[in-house]
Amino acid sequence: MPRDENAPADNRTGRSELIAGRSRNEAWKKPPRRIEPSECITCDTCLRACPPEFGAIFDRGLDVVIVPELCSGCPKCVLECPVDCIYVDEDWTPTDNDMWSHVALTAKDAS
C-alpha cells in the first residue's frame, strides 16, 4: 500500500513529538486549516473526522479550534463539516502557550 503523503514522515514527527516540540511537520505540503468561529455551530463533527494520528481539533467548550502545528491539511474535517466553515489557513500563526497546555492535558488524558 502506498504511504499516505499526509502521514507523519517517521517517528520523530509523530503527534507526540510535534506536541513536545510545538512545531509542524515540515514534510506536510498542504497548509493547515482553520475554523471560522462566527460560522461554526460547535457540533464536533470535524473533531471526530480528524484522524487520530493528527488529532488536531479541540473542543474548548465555547469554541472548536484546529491547532495548525498538528494539522496536515488532509482535509477530512472539511468534507464532514455541515456548515462548510473550515478554511485553508496559509497565514497561520503559532499556537499560544495556553492552548499548548490544553493540548498537553488532553494528550495525557488519552494515554
Ligand code: SF4
Ligand atoms: S485537515 Fe482537518 S482532519 Fe485533516 S488533520 Fe487538519 S484538522 Fe485534522
Ligand code: SF4
Ligand atoms: S464540523 Fe464544522 S460546524 Fe461542526 S464543530 Fe467542526 S467546524 Fe464547527
